[in-house]
Amino acid sequence: MYNTISPINMHYMSLERIYTCGKWVNNWIARRADISGNWIALKDDLTIPLRTVSFAQLNEVSNKIANFLRENFGISKGDYVAILSWSRIEFVATLLACFKIGCVLAPINTRYTSREIQEFVDKVNPKVLLYEKEFSETVSNIETKKVCYDCPNEFNYEKYSSNDVSTACCLEDPALILQTGGTTGKPKFAIVSHRMILWNAVNTVRDLVIPGDVTINTLPLFHIGAFTYLIPLLMFGGTSILMRRWNVDRFIDLVEEERPTFLFLVPTQLRMLLAxxxxxxxxxxxxRWFTSGGGALTPDIIEKIFEKGVVQKQGFGMTEMGPGIFALDPWDAKRKMGSIGKPNLLIEARVVLQDGSEAPRGVEGELYLRGPSVFSGYLKNEEEMKSIIKDGWLATGDVARVDEEGYFWIAGRIKNIIRSGEESVYPEEIERLLIMHPKIKDAVVIGVPDPKWGEVPKALIVLKEGEKITKEEVIDFLKDKLAKYKIPKYVEVVPQLVYTETGKVARQSLKILYGKPEDKLEV
Known part of the structure; x- marks a missing residue:
């Protein structure tokens, strides 16, 4: 008996391919250039005054870079291109050029050493590494083809044709490789598809983003948070101002000069701004509003933003699901202060207990997510992918609860939990309280060995200038706010905390530096 496909099934198979593949998947910047050619797409602070490109110019530059990569390095669909650069217009144009070709852009952390870059290159196997001149010495011995990004004689894309020779892609084709999990061990390489990019843009636009909006992009472009609003604004006709590096004074200058309509900062940046x-x-x-992700905000930070006449609201994202997962609407920002809000339009979320059942309202469990913006797996690491996908749901590793009105609240990361006897201690809960102390500028809580309980919390605190503190002051401040087992057994004053480039606490580094079970109240 022969297997046959009916004409009507063939019709639907053709429709499925039409609606999941095509140049609209990866070359939407050309369409935006047709619609909004003279509108400002990007600015960067590489120079003063700021460099500026319109959507038409950005599309033209990305076409030239695409042709440069094709003709010089034979870059084609499915190839990998690595990039080591601070935020700048050419970085985004290269991203769009790779979209057009159908190749995969792999941004490298700008803080990496030569050894780490070589490990990255060995894992990704790019056909070429584009780098800024500033990193010349760091990449000098890297074993791959290299091009200096800001050396006109090497990256001379201006000489190439601006003809659009884009290749049609499908939604499942990979577009980006982004690293995740680098603060706790070997980083994983998350595969970001065009599907993930497009659905995240749709989810984010629901978050009250409109054509003509302007924002300042403060995060490095090797991190998922940098794409939270960059891609949606490029798609829907807004303007992103790229900060080369975070600097609080420069940020304030840009706010006053460029008049952004909304802003996204991680908690570390917000604390620096308020200070x-x-x-x-x-x-x-x-x-109109500030939003924040990458960690919880304390009520005092949120209140200070409101005092400026600006709404401050919390969001939530992750590399494996995208930046636009949850949003707290502005009208709920004060009433639900500290909540990450509700799942965005095309995201399903639930809280799951250890036995796999759904947690009742108000009970903590692990946050599970499902939706079309899920990533496509980890590069050359299928086992890791299998470990976090449970019956079609992404297990996030975050401890969460849902209140009676359906708002989600994050308690902390499972991997950060301190197991003290039979109790689970969430460092983030203690940290949020510590930084409310009038003498404390910053704080992190780590677990240290204990012969009786196995592990106990230790507070590492950074004091405000000119301040001194005793252990008793710290304990007294916490004792009516926390159960006894959560109160740090040890307190150490440190000169500063260690953060990643994206503003997250480097907990493992701090445990190595300060992981002894001892008090130390003098720096």
Whole structure:
């Protein structure tokens, strides 16, 4: 008996391919250039005044870079291109050029050493590494083809044709490789598909983003957080101002000069902003709202933003699901202060207990997510992917609860939990309280060995300038706010904490530096 496909099934198979493949998947920037050619797409602070490109110019530059990569290195669909660069217009143009070709862009952490870059290259196997001149010495011995990004004689894309020779892609084709999990061990390489990019843009636009919006992109472009609003604004006609590197004074200057309509900062950046003597008198009148992700905010931070006449709301994202997963609407920002809000339009979320059942409202468990923006797996690491996908749901590793109104709250990361006897201690809960102490500028809590309990919490605190503190002061501040087993057994004053490039606490580094079970109140 022969297997046959009916004409009607063939019709639907053809439709499926039409609606999942095509140049619209990966060359949407050309369409945006047709619609909004003279609108400003990007600015960067590589120079003063800022460099500026329109959508038409950005599309033209990305076409030239695509042709440069094709003709010089034979880059074609499915190949990998690595890039080591601070945020700049050419970085985004290269991203769009890779989209057009159908190749995969792999951004490298700008803090990496030569050894780490070589490990990255060995894993990804790019056909070429594009790098800024600043990193010439770091990449000098890297074994791969290299091109200096800001050396006109090497990256001379201007000489190449601006003809659009884009290749049609399918939604499942890979577009980006982004690293994740680097603060706790060997980083994993998450595969970001065009499907993930497009659905995240749709989810994010639901978060009150409109054509003509302007934002300042403060995060490095090797991190998923940098794409939270960059891609949606490029798709839907807004403007992104790329900060080469984070600097609080420069940020305030840009806010006052460029008049952004909304802003995204991680908690570390927000604390630096509020600590600036310029913040009180800075003009934020153009800003409709602040949003934050990458960690919880304390109520005092949120209140200070509200005092500026700006709504501050929390969001939530992750490399494996994208940046636009949860949003707290502005009208709920004060009423549900500290919540990450509700899942965005095309995201399903639930909280799961250890036995796999769904947690009742108000009970903590692990946050599970499902939706079309899920990533496509880890590069050359299928086992890791299998370990976090449970019956079609992505197990996030975050401890969460849902309140009676359906709002989600994050308690902390499972991997950060301190197991003290039979109790689970969430460092993030203690940290949020510690930084509310009038003498404490910053704090992190780690687990240290204990002969009786196995592990106990130790507080590492950074004091405000000129301040001194005793262990008793710390304990007294916490004792009516926390159960006894959560109160740090040890306190150490440190000169500063260690953070990753994206503003997250490097907990493993701090445990190596300060992981002894001892008190130390003098720096």
């Amino acid at each position: 600036s003597p310029r913040f009180k008198d800075a003009d934020f009148s153009s800003v």
